[in-house]
Amino acid sequence: MSTLAKQTSVVKAVRGTRDLLPPETALWNHVESVARAVFARYGFGEIRTPIFEDTQLFARGVGEETDIVSKEMYTWEDRARAQSEKSQSLTLRPENTAGVVRAYIEHKLGERGDLQKLYYIGPQFRRERPQRGRYRQFWQIGVEVLGPISSGAESPIRDAEVLEMLATLLDELGIKGWRLELNSVGSATDRPRYVAALREALAPVKSRMCEDNQRRAETNPLRVLDSKAPEDQHIINALPKIADFLDDASREHFAAVLAALDACGVAYTVNPRLVRGLDYYTRTTFEFTVPDGSGLGTQNALLGGGRYDGLSEMLGGPKAPGIGFAIGEDRLILILEEQATGTGEPVAAQKLDAYIAPMGIERNAAALALARELRRAGLSVEVGDGTFRLKKSFEAADKVARHIIILGEDELATHTATVKTFATGEQVKIAQTELQSLLR
RNA sequence: GCGGCUAUAGUUCAGUGGCAGAACGCCGCUCUGUGGCAGCGGAUGUCGUGGGUUCGACCCCCACUAGCCGCCCCA
Structure with a gap:
């Protein structure tokens, strides 16, 4: 160590960020090249959107009330450089779907008439407490399928295709023991009706639940459904099911997705309690998880996604239903390293x-x-x-x-x-x- | 944002209120065109950072920082 370094404090990577070094980066490249190859076979093209966006994009797209937007974003005021210019609130992207839909609207991709099948690979930023499998700068590999109604973007075959592609990708990467859980959260009008019913059902029973669930019952009733507290399970099981609040169109859509999955032999579990944290999700939502001991600690969700039929309109764009997912690439790497070595150690370099x-x-x-x-x-x-x-x-x-x-x-x-x-x-x-x- | 555990050599980890340790790795020699083995020798480091208690702190106390675990949330 140099004299200089001894006298002055050493500058380190900031909390929640890290350097990826060889030979580990070879594994990252491998994962990305397999993903690109699979996506290409399904007709996807790559999109690269900016790493920071207007704060409004996430406030309107992801939802003001979500944890992501309300407390986890890196936001700053970008000062005006000239008298004629206004300062602007900017944010490091906490996810990439909103950016992709923004680009879809801005470049009028819907006018091309055909289905847009886009994928991205890049860093995202959330100011959370770091843990195993959870970083402040983390990488996502994601895809979005969207387009005008006439392109078939709303069709259940798109949902099933995306899920089947994921199953293929995980198999080709050699991820063992993954499980697909899915649910339908209904249309933009179904969900509020369900949340209201949930609140009503929780009101008389919540005092018998654990502290966490009492709080959730107030702040975010959907979260009660995820609760793992064993003593509350009998109460949760008796709560209304979202399936009973779906309109006919959503119900038929979901049934068609399941039928298509059955037809191509993709195994899944319908989980009526699966809810997601972003406001834009409608109808099909899903999560791929891996078993305990796969290398992720308590973060057992490897990827998540769903349909977002109203997002484009929320961002001021045309009607453009869509579906997408984001894989936590950091988590994928952790699983592969755990599988390769049994110890979670980085894999050896290729000779x-x-x-x-x-x-x-x-x-x-x-x-x-x-x-x-x-x-x-x-x-x-x-x-x-x-x-x-x-x-x-x-x-x-x-x-x-x-x-x-x-x-x-x-x-x-x-x-x-x-x-x-x-x-x-x-x-x-x-x-x-x-x-x-x-x-x- | 809250709680718990942890922080000693490049790595994995022992350790004691009174000289800083092991294994592996690294460097050199045995050995100028044949490695992996072996023998001998060597360097490891402000004991995370900053304060405090003490004659004396790597050890006890406090704060901070970071990692891990749990909560929360999510990928």
Whole structure:
């Protein structure tokens, strides 16, 4: 540590943020490339929206009363730069659906007439208390399917397609033991009717419930449904079910989603208590969870999503029903690391194809030239240094590569190379032109 | 935002009111073109930060910060 660092305080990553380093970043890249490949097969294109937006977007889209908007956003007043300019309240995006719908409206994507299938991968920001699987800057991989009514955006087949795609993605990533839970929260008019009924039903019984649930019964009755308090379950089970408050259209829509899932063999559980925290959700809502011990601690929700048929209008846009989800990428990575190692440790780095060990500094230039040739041919190669003793080269090579290529005076004179394969211990001296086929 | 637990070497962790420890890892030598094993040697660090108690604090007390766990919420 330098003298300077001892005297002054060290600047660290701020609470709830973190650096992602190799080799772990290789896993992130893997996850993202699998996701992109799957999305492409379903006809999705990538959208990249700004990392900060007008605060109004989230206030109106996500909902003023939600925890996210009321206490978890990073918001600041962006000062005016000139007399003619007004200052503006800006916010780091706490989620990406509102931004995507804003872009849909702004670029009049609905005028294109066809269904818009968009995906995004990027950081989101919420000022929450950090925990395992919960960070203040976290990454989401999400998709949105939306469009005018005539594009079929409201059709239950879209819901089922999105869910089936998720099942495929999680399977391809190798996530084990996931469960899909889904529910219908009804239309924009169904939900308030249900909440009113819930309040009414809770009024006479809430005094017999735990402290948390008494508070929820006042502030957010839907939350009572999530309660895990064992002593309150008999009361909760007797509360009205949202299914009884759905209008005919919503009921039929949900039934069609389930039928389509059955048809393509995606397993699910209908959870009448599943409610979500964002105001824009309508009709189908869902969550994919993993079992305890999967690496997430108490944050067992890997992803969540649902339909948002009125969101575009709430943001001043045209009618554009849609459905989407967001995967917690940080959580996905935690699960994969837990599965890979059983300990939650980061996975080991992938080894390079070869390590070139020049014997003596006079061989350095030739080693770099050979490396260039192999690298241009698509091989992954590290180059040592001629000042290293051969033993040191071996130790360094074994850590990072599958083969060591020894380049000494003899080899250079005869255009050959000595190659040893670490896994087998076999060593051969071959023409340099044969290297590529040997190393692959 | 509230409560609990924790913070010692690069890593994982012991430890005691009186000289700072182990394992693994790292560096060197045994060993100038053949590693993984072994032997010998070496460096690890303001004991999270700042105060307080004490002759003396890594240890006791307080505050702060951070991580983890629970609540809340969510991805």
